Each structure stands twice: as C-alpha cells, then as structure tokens.
Amino acid sequence: MKLLTIVVKPSRSDGVKRALSTIGTGGATIISAQGFGTQKGHSETYRGASYEVDTKPKTLFKVACKDDDVENIIRAVREVANTGEIGDGKIFVTELNEVVRIRTGETGEDAIKENNYE
Amino acid sequence: MKLLTIVVKPSRSDGVKRALSTIGTGGATIISAQGFGTQKGHSETYRGASYEVDTKPKTLFKVACKDDDVENIIRAVREVANTGEIGDGKIFVTELNEVVRIRTGETGEDAIKENNYE
Amino acid sequence: MKLLTIVVKPSRSDGVKRALSTIGTGGATIISAQGFGTQKGHSETYRGASYEVDTKPKTLFKVACKDDDVENIIRAVREVANTGEIGDGKIFVTELNEVVRIRTGETGEDAIKENNYE
Amino acid sequence: MSELEYALNTFYLLISGAFVMWMAAGFTMLEAGLVRSKNVSEIVTKNLGLYSIACVMYLVCGFFLMYPGDSVYNAYFPMLGSTWGITLDGLTFNSDLGYSDAADFFFQVVFVATAMSIISGSVAERMKLIPFFLFAIVLTGFIYPVQGYWKWGGGWLDAIGYTDFAGSGVVHLCGAAAALAAVIILGPRSGKYSSDGSVRVMRGSNIPIAALGALILWLGWFGFNGGSQLAVNDAANANAVAQVFLNTNASAAGGVIGALLIAKVLTGKADVTMAINGAIAGLVAITAAPDTPSGGLATIIGFIGGIIVYFSVVFLDTVLKIDDPVGAISAHGTVGIWGIMATPLSGAGAFGTQAVGAISIFLWAFITSAGTLLVLNAIVGLRPSEEEETTGLDASEIGVEAYPEFKD
Amino acid sequence: MSELEYALNTFYLLISGAFVMWMAAGFTMLEAGLVRSKNVSEIVTKNLGLYSIACVMYLVCGFFLMYPGDSVYNAYFPMLGSTWGITLDGLTFNSDLGYSDAADFFFQVVFVATAMSIISGSVAERMKLIPFFLFAIVLTGFIYPVQGYWKWGGGWLDAIGYTDFAGSGVVHLCGAAAALAAVIILGPRSGKYSSDGSVRVMRGSNIPIAALGALILWLGWFGFNGGSQLAVNDAANANAVAQVFLNTNASAAGGVIGALLIAKVLTGKADVTMAINGAIAGLVAITAAPDTPSGGLATIIGFIGGIIVYFSVVFLDTVLKIDDPVGAISAHGTVGIWGIMATPLSGAGAFGTQAVGAISIFLWAFITSAGTLLVLNAIVGLRPSEEEETTGLDASEIGVEAYPEFKD
Amino acid sequence: MSELEYALNTFYLLISGAFVMWMAAGFTMLEAGLVRSKNVSEIVTKNLGLYSIACVMYLVCGFFLMYPGDSVYNAYFPMLGSTWGITLDGLTFNSDLGYSDAADFFFQVVFVATAMSIISGSVAERMKLIPFFLFAIVLTGFIYPVQGYWKWGGGWLDAIGYTDFAGSGVVHLCGAAAALAAVIILGPRSGKYSSDGSVRVMRGSNIPIAALGALILWLGWFGFNGGSQLAVNDAANANAVAQVFLNTNASAAGGVIGALLIAKVLTGKADVTMAINGAIAGLVAITAAPDTPSGGLATIIGFIGGIIVYFSVVFLDTVLKIDDPVGAISAHGTVGIWGIMATPLSGAGAFGTQAVGAISIFLWAFITSAGTLLVLNAIVGLRPSEEEETTGLDASEIGVEAYPEFKD
Ligand SMILES: Nc1ncnc2c1ncn2[C@@H]1O[C@H](COP(=O)(O)OP(=O)(O)O)[C@@H](O)[C@H]1O
C-alpha cells in the first residue's frame, strides 16, 4: 500500500475530494497548510509599511491506497487541480507498511476498503 | 523505527494523549484535520437552503516509535478511540529512516527516548 | 529522495523558512501543530480553577528533497531552531518513493527542482 | 412655544439622531458578521465610507433638495441648494419649527446614511469599492432626497395623504429597491449558483457580531421612530413618543418570534440568522406607523413581518436566485412594503394611497439606481475579477485581512 | 406639574428604558464570549428569543399582574389583567403619575428581560431551546411580576419598608435564584467534573466581546438605576438622578478594582473574566440604594462586591460543584444579597427588613422556578443528549456555526 | 433659571456623560482589534482597570485639584481637596452653576478616563500591568487635573484666552503627550524594527471590533463635544449644542474620507485601519472648537485631520521608528495640535495663544509622564521579559487567552 500526501490550492480542494470519492479510495484526511516553492510570496502594505507574505495557503490530503490505485489517483488529482499556473502543488508517494481500522481492528487493505456497515 | 499517523475523533484526542504518555512513546505531534471515509457527511440547512457537510473533524497524531512499540500503541489507541461507531479513524504505519533531536543532535532511538534533562 | 517532517517551535518557523530557501530545497509545506514530549505542559488558572495545558504549539514542515540534501537541511535547521531548551523539536526522515508536480506532471527529482517558469 | 420647550425638542432630536447614527455601527456589524471572513475588512470600509459620503452629500445638496421650502418649482423635482455653510450665527429661536434647524439637519442626515447602509449588505463580497462609493454619492445626494421630498419635504406623496411616519417606504423600501437593482445588475457571487441550479451555501463568518449588529439597530430604532414625532414638548407629543417606543420594541420582539418559529417549524432548527432578520423585519414593519397601533397590534405586525422575511429570504435565494448575502432586500424591501400596507390596520392611511406610495418609491429608486449602476458599470466596471473575488476583496481592495491569525 | 415637566419626565424614562433595552445586547455579548464556540449561536438565539418573549408576556399579563392598581385582592397575589391593547387614544396628561403610562410600561418591560437574561448565562451549553423558552414564558409572565408586585406594585414587601431602589433583589436576586434552581436541576455540563472530583476548565471563546458585554451593561445600568428615580422634573429629582449616576459608576469601578486585585493577589494573574464579573458585581451591589451613599461609600460597596464575586465564583465552581459558566449566580445572586443588606450603610432600609426581602424573593423565585423546571423536564426534557452536548448545541439546535471559518 | 431648566441641564449633562463613558468601550474594542491576539486579554484588562482607577482617583483628588474654586493659591498648581464624600444631602438647587454638582462631577470624570485610554493603545503589547496601573494613578490623579485646571478650572491658560471647547488639548493632546513619553521610554515591541532598519508589520487581529471601537467613539463624541456646552436650557444654548452635533459628525465624516482617499491614492489600497484612524482624527480635530465653524468648514477640518493622521502614522512608524500599535499618538496628538491651531479658522482663539496652549500642555504632560515612568521603571520595571513578550502578555499577566479555540 501507499500513503499519498497531496498538496493543492484550497480552491481545488472540493474537486479533489470529489475525485477521490469517485475513484473510491475509501477516504482521506485533510489538513490546512501553507506552502512555498517555485511560487514565491508577494508584498502587501499595512498602515503604510510594506511586508512580505512568504507563503500561500494550501490544502493537504493524506490518502492511503492500494499500490494499484496510485496511478489513477495521480491522474484524477492532476485533472482537477492542474490550473497550469505555478503553485498548483505536488503529490508525494511513500510506502505504507500497515493500516489499522480503529473501529474493527481490520488491517491491511481491508482497513481502507470502503465497508458497507450502516 | 516507525512513524505512526493516527487519525481519531476529536472527542477521543485527550484519551489518546494520555494513552501515549502512559506507554511512554516520548511524545507526539498533534494536528487538527477533517476526514471522510465510510462515514459520509450530512446535510445542514442555513437560511432555508440546504448544503452538504462532506467531512467530519478529526485529530491526527504523528508518533515516532521503536519497532517494538508499534503493537502496544495500536492496542492502546484502539482501546480509547474505538467507540464501535463508524468514523473512529485509522492508524497508518510507515518506516522511519532517521530521527534527529534538534536540541542535542542525537539521532535514532536516542532522539525519541524521553530524556531526563531539566 | 526523502520526505522530511520537521517539528520546531513557532518562534523559529521564520528562520527555518529562510534556511530552507537558502539551501534551495525548492519548497516546503507548513502546518500548525501541537506537541508534547520531554517538554511537558504547565498548569494555568482560569476563574480560580487550575487546569493543565498538556501540549505546546509547534510548527511542522514537510520537505521533500534529494537524498544528498538531507544532511545539509538537518544542519541548517538545527542551526536556527536549536535554542538549547527542551522542546526545540525533531526531524523525521522517511523514504519518498515518488513526487509528482501537479502542474506539469514532472516526476522524481525534477518535480521538486525549483524551476524557472514565470 | 417657550424657549425651554424649543430647547427640550432640540435636545430630544439630537439624542434621537445620535441613536440613528449608531445604526451605522449596527449595519457594519451585521454585515461584517454575515459575510465570509475574506470580505470582512472590505465591507467594514464600505460602511465607514458610505456613512461619511452620505454626511457630506446631504450637506452639499441633499438636505436642500429634500426640504426646499417655497422654492420648489414643482411637486416632483425640488430645486437644488446647499446647507454647506450652516453656522451658529444663522440659527435663531425658530419657534415655528419648534427645534433648532441644525438639530433638524443632523436628525435627517443620519437617515440618508441608513438608506445607503441597506445596499452595502446586498452587494457584499462582489462589488468594487470605487463604483460603490460613486453610487453612494448619487444615491445620497440625489436619488434619496428626491423621493424624500415627495413625502417629507411636502411633495406630491404628502399631498395625496400617503402615510409614512418614519420611513418604511422613504428610507427602507428606497434602500431595498436600489439594492435590488444593484444585485440584479451585479449577478450572484461567483460559485453561488451551479449550472445544475443548486445553491451553494456561503455562511456568515461571525454570528455574535451579526447579532450585535441587530441589537444595535434595535436600539438605534428608538431614535429612528421615536425621534420622528419631532416634538416632545407637551403631553400629547410625549404620549405619542412613548407609544412609539413601546410599539417599536413590541414589533421587533414579534419579528424575532415569527422568524424563529417558522424556521423551527419548517427546518427543525432555530436558525439564528433568521432571528436576526426577524428583528429587523419587525422594526421595518412598524416604521410606517409606529404611533397608531396598540401594543398588541404592533406585536402582530412585527410577527407577520418576521414570517414574511423568512419566506422572502428563501424565495429570493433559492427560487429567484437573487443573491442577497445579508437578506437586506427581504428585510427592508419586502417587509417595507408590508409595513406601508399595514398602516390602515390601525386606521392610518388608506390602502390605495399606501400602494401608490410604495409603487412610486420603488420604481423611482429602482430605475434611477439601475441607470446609475449601468453607467458606472460601463465606465469603471462594478465587479472585481473572478480571481480577486475568489481570493476575497480584503486582499485586492483593502490590503488588510480582517482576522489574520484565525485559520480558515 | 406642568405639561412640560410631564414631557421631560416621559422623555427621561424613555431614554432610560432604551439604555436598559441595550443591556440585552450586553448579556448577549457577555454570554457569547464566555461559552465555548460550539454553543455561541445557541446562546445568541436564546438571548434574542428570551428578550422577545419577555416583551410579549409582560404586555399580555406581566405588567398588569405587577401593577394591578386597586384591583388586587390581597397583598400576595395580584389580579390578572392585560395591557395588550394599550394605545395612544388611552393616554392622557396623567399628572398624578407624572409621566406617560406608555413610557412607564416601556421602562418596566425592559427590566423583566434583564431578569430573564441572567438565567440564560447560567444554563448555557446544556439546556435545550424549547424548554428554555417555555420557562421564559412562565418567569416573565408570572414568577417575576408577582414578586415585583410585592415591592414595586405596592404589595407587602413595600408595606413593611423593604428598600430596593432599582432591583438588587426584585431583578437580580430574582433572576439569580431562578438560575440557581435551573443549574441544580440541570446538573453541570458534561465533562465538567470528573468522578475523581477534579474540575475541568471550559474556557470562554471570545474575551473581547465578553468585555464589550460588560461595558454595555455598565452603560445600560445608567438607565437601569438612573431611570428608577422615575422623575427628573425639578431640582430635587435632578440631584437625585445625578447622584445615582455618580454612584453607579463609582461602584462599578470599585467592583473592577476589587475583583482584579483579589485575583492578582491570590493567583498572580489579573484574570480578565474576574474583572468583568467584578464590574457587574459593582453594578448589582449599588442597585438596591444608589441614591443614598456618598461617592466614596459607593466605591467601597462596589469594591466589596468585586471581592465577594471572586470568592463566590470559585466557591460555587470548585467546592459546591455548581456549574455556572458565566458566573451569573454569583454576580447577581450572592452580590445581589450583599447589595440588599448594604443599604443600611447609607441609612436606607433596616437590616431585618432587608433580610426578609432577600429571603422571600429568593425563596419565591427558587421554588416556583424549580417547580416549573421539574414539570418541563418531565414533559419535554431539559437537556440535550450527551452526543448533542459534546458536538455543541449550535449544530443540534440552531444549525448555524458561530465561527465556521475559525478552526478549533 | 427655573428648577425645570436646572433639571433639563442636569439630565442633558448626565446623558452626555453616559455617552462619554461609552467611549471606554470604544477604546477597548479599538485597541483589542488592533493588537495581536496574544495580547488581547491584557489590553482589555488594562482598559477596564484604567477606567476604574480614573474614576476613583478623580473622586479622591482629581476633581478638586482641577476645580478648586477660590482656594487656589496660584494659577499653576491648584490646592488639593476631595470629592470622595459627595452625597445627595450636599446637593441643592445650585442655580449659579445651572446643573447639579453631581452631574458635573460625572461628566468630568469620564473625560479623565478618556485621556488615560489614549495611552493604553500606544504602549500595547509590551508594558506590564502593575506599572501601567501605577502610572494611571498618577496621570488621572495629578498630571491631567493640573493642566485641566489651567484651562477649565480657571487657571492661567484660560486667563490668556486659550480656546479649547471640549479638549483637543486638555484631553487628547495631554493623553498623546503622555503616550509619546511612554513609547519612547519603553521602546518598540520586540522584533518590530530589525537591525537593518526594516520594519516588521504586526497586524491587528480583529478588524470588525476595531471598527466597532471607532464607531463607539464616534457616538460617544456627541456626548464629549455636545455636553461641553454645559447647558441646553434656552434657545441659544440649544442651537449651540445642535451645531456642535452637526459639526462633530461632519468632521468625523471628513476624516474618514481624507484618510481613505490618501491611502488609496498612495498605496492603491483603501486601508481600513486608516479609515478608522481617520474617523478619530476628524473627531479630535473638531473638538477644540466644534461650535464655531460651518458644517462645511467642519468637514474640511476633519478631512485635513484625516490626511494628517495618515502621514503622521507612517512617519512615526517608518521614519522615526516610534512604535505606536494603534496610532493613538498621531490621532490624538498630531491631530490634536491641528485641532487647537485650527480654531482661528472659524474666528475662535488667536493663533499665538493657541500655540502657547498646545506647547504648554504638551510639555507638562510629556515631562511629568516621562519622570513618573522613569521612576516606575527603576522601581518595578516597565517591560516584561522578552520571553513573556514573545509568548504574549495574555499568558504571563492575565492567564486567559482571548480566543483559545481559534488557531493562530
Ligand atoms: N520540496 C517541497 N517539499 C514539500 N512541499 C513542497 C515542496 N515544493 C513545493 N511544495 C509544496 O507545493 C506547493 C506548490 O509548489 P510550487 O513549487 O510553488 O509550484 P509548482 O508545483 O506548480 O511548481 C508549495 O506551495 C508547497 O506547499
């Protein structure tokens, strides 16, 4: 399994959520973040003094998935989050040794399979 | 070493903190998050128009630990965070190559051992 | 490539940002967090009743980098974030299988190389 | 009239005016609380600016346009003049008027600002600052005074017997009609209505200050309605002012109950933003005749106002797709009409005349506002770019985040 | 009395009443600032609703119950009547009363709302909306007016010489006694006290608006106490009103200093929430006799009030485990008793009579409230489910988050 | 003068005083909105505390120092006395004064608090509570009353014909001069200016409550200026009060427009914090002579005040590196001087005399404040440790976070 860390512009966050639901990853965990990269900050004025805003707001998704799904997810995320403008974000792929579903104790791929309870 | 990413309901977050302290992981880093999974959102009304809340608040813990502690921590977390209801959360286990304690420069397991300074 | 998770005191966060920019990691993603470890909380009084604050505010950086840069980054971060006081934070190093730049679809080290577009 | 009576009347008008000035804070808080946080600094700026512009324009030409004395050449358009140079030297013991001219001006000027405040809420989150202020100049210097003259300056609406004690029509419907024109011309906020017809909810960012805004308006309304008796120097006037206070309060209470009840019954939740709109609705509804109903009837007029505002908000938002972030068109417009038409219930005004008043004020404000806004749109453009709107107007127009330390 | 004097008195009562109405905003902000953010919309709704209910109930029956004129059949329970139909036609130059009946009603109605506002803070975060509003109907329509009649309507407490200028007892202690009954019946907020007896601190979510609330109350209190002289038409009355303003302000200042000082000395920190409670304590303490003490004595009465409120809050919270999120029982109840008992210090009232007043008001309000609440609990249930309480009442009752964009 | 006139004057002074008391809420909100969230509880506490201290000190000695009657031994230092024991028994129909002595005291005491409120904003985020309160004792009990006596108590500034209707100098410049001394002695907030000379921007945490603060001040100023006529019992006085209301409002409006316009022209953004400072600047500018200019001239005086405050804020912050978080020194000091010097524009006061007034008040307040603060610094230390300052004074001084649930 893999653990994806997806960083996108906040305005694309709803799209990513929908894309992930459609693919059926079973879920995601979402965090507000700030980022910088090729995209630099910009300068603002406050009470006549100027200052640098050196980061931009981003949304970070943690998604656990089967190895096979990685490609699909990357494609789907790129589709909705790629505006062609600098600062669109990155996808980081890391190895996931194990997952546990707290409620049931299921492990491995079972733990992230969408289940039909309720 | 392993890096655990633990996602739980916010109401269980105090319990998880206590459980981790008891086991003596040496520490944790905690982040507010939103999540979706088997547990879907629900719909709300605002000024007569209804809308979907598609995520639920969650709390995310990052915990670095020795390989041997993984099992213990999973058990302890499940004990406090398992309400039997859908949405209780997941534990993700990934390999941790190296840790550095910024203050001392210690690395490896030493860096996450609780130390008695102060 | 490696994915570093760097936890520091919020007051050091600007310094870390500057250090990363100087080294030229190409970027970082930053998240507000709370932490505990060797450094415990402290007790406060509110309306005559005392309570425990069991965590301290921290800032978490996610930085993807080439294997060669890890050492440099650790050194640079320690330089700005090490106050010698307990609670200065940790650096966690994990393996990064793959990175994708959402905008261009570039992968691997290209995806995190600062590029000159714009 | 003795000098002392004159003095008491003047003092009473000044205190009333100060209460109405306070309504500027009410609108500012209400609107700041009901928009998203990325547009809060901008709406605050608009409110501070529009109030200031109203004060200057009314001094430059508005007051004289509205109260031209004998110099009016006809009953429709008054003659232009100026009160810019008003000084203490020119003020004497004006016992015909019964209070100081300067107090009169002050009491009137805060009303203009109220009318304009209604508009800022409706166009929130998507109208640029410069055209908004240019429009404020036209509305407060011209559009408002002309129809104000029709009724309070002794024009034709007054002549036919149209009743409007403190301005359900002259102030509230006028402002709401201008707001409606603006909202139609601007279109909804970006992302508010999807192509599939579904409505995206954009929630207010700070409910307690929105409620504070409503409570400020409630307090200010005692000056708004209570001061409109214009005299408190004998028993008859004092009794009238007292009845006005009693009824204004009763109607607002009725409005809260009406809106809360209907929201709870229809959705199961006691939507606090509807309670807020309900309070304002109750206040607007009683404004056309706060002196004549009994306390009980005032409560009922407000209660019905609260129910009307609920349905009007939902209907505009989800059926007509008219995007009014704070519900001002419903609270001041729809309910303003209810207030005007309800005066005959307590024997004040006749149904037909009231209808003529409502229609003519609505048309005048709607048409002149639409015209002005279309011209402004052609010259400077009313809307920010979509990018600016998505990022929030605080960043592009003001450069100051409202809550820089609170994550969103 | 001349018509002009009558007019001035009426105007003075109306302005005083408007200031007291403003206290509704004070309680709303105070309580919204001192609860956790997940219950802010709910407490705002309760405050808007309770004020409105108080206005209607007092119009329907409360006023007449409290001021029944000759029609009372005994000194304990006045006869029921109605002021629902009060209109301008019925108002004449009532020179016996000295001011307009309508102004009188308005000034009285805002007092009822104050009494009820005290309760909403104490039951915050854990009482359902519907039973709260039902209780508000009973308290404002019956419980408050009956004991109000005892003193201000000419009942037995007045006859025995109990002194209560503006209502340390009739308003504040009455509200606090009802609050105490409610808090005992409801129990503490879920999670507040652990089984091991330790107290969990639940911090207020917005300190500046809590402070704003206290400052609004401070301002409103000039109407509350200042208006209770009921006349300002000659030198003696004017001097009395002036002394009341001076003393009310001095006592509030003393309260802030007392509470801050004791907090700083005992905990090393100048707890701002205690300063807020201290201000209110100072105001409550002076309310029983704001006209008789010197400015210096008023300061000391407030100062002691500030110290009392500190210890009362801590004692209720940590020893008695009575969970009062905003400290209302302490500020209005404990300090209300102090205010009643302190009147002899400036020669007003006798110790014994004051004690009879405090005890009888407390018992009446406590017992009738407890009874009503137990009945409501049996019928509709007072508390939300634990799940709802943990999630916050904004979600389950109102459907509107107070601060949807600020993370918590 | 009849008793009724006396009564009306007294009532008018009391209401005016209540409006000025309300300015305490204005300063509290303004300052709470313009500091960073980690210092919000602290600044709220300072404001509640300083107001209370001002009330006590003025009662103990300030009032008598400022208005010593015949007992003054020279025109520079009045004799010490006390109003601590002021009671109703001592109040009679004082027809020479024309209003109740107690009302006079109340109206004066709220002015002292205003002067002290100016200072709290300037020293925000870096001055410890205890020395701040000790300084408040000295300023409100001694520094302010002495120069107040010079003008309003019949001292030498009054004798030479210095004009200061409501206190551009006596209140605002006095407060700002003390603030300047404090800011220079304290130094800038830690991290504000880097060694390379660059300025670090520290943004206000809550813009809507800062705007609310400005609007509260605007309302309160009607009492501040309007009440300073001290009588409203005949046509001449009533007209004067009315003109004062009109001009105060016009000048504030001018100030908003001036500051917004210059900000927009120079930076492209309509900085809302400058609009807020502009409103206050307009109010301060007109305060020295709100009765004599025409409405138009008042607007222009305010407009220029708005432009001055903009440049003054930027100049102090970026050139002189005087760190004034809320811009109080500019709004009350720089613009206070403008107000004093502008009175001859409407024929009130002579240029030279006004300059003498401004300079003497400035020097007195600056020097005595600096002396007091240096002594306090030596004894208790004015500044918290750098660690405490970085963490925020809420944690170290108050123990209560202002917004515990909103992440930063
Ligand atoms: N090396 C990195 N490590 C972690 N996050 C990064 C890194 N580089 C960029 N990011 C994240 O991706 C976001 C977009 O990257 P950026 O380089 O600005 O644009 P683009 O990916 O379009 O070239 C950044 O704001 C940051 O959140």
Ligand SMILES: Nc1ncnc2c1ncn2[C@@H]1O[C@H](COP(=O)(O)OP(=O)(O)O)[C@@H](O)[C@H]1O
């Ligand atoms: N594939 C996933 N990747 C990352 N986080 C997930 C994933 N699936 C679920 N989560 C997180 O776990 C939480 C609970 O998961 P959910 O499937 O709703 O319930 P349960 O684990 O009880 O079946 C989610 O809200 C989300 O934060």
Ligand SMILES: Nc1ncnc2c1ncn2[C@@H]1O[C@H](COP(=O)(O)OP(=O)(O)O)[C@@H](O)[C@H]1O
């Ligand atoms: N085992 C751990 N897993 C994850 N984060 C940790 C762990 N231990 C410490 N941290 C993080 O590092 C921060 C500093 O650690 P701490 O042990 O208090 O001080 P130090 O590193 O100086 O010894 C903590 O507040 C927490 O955010």
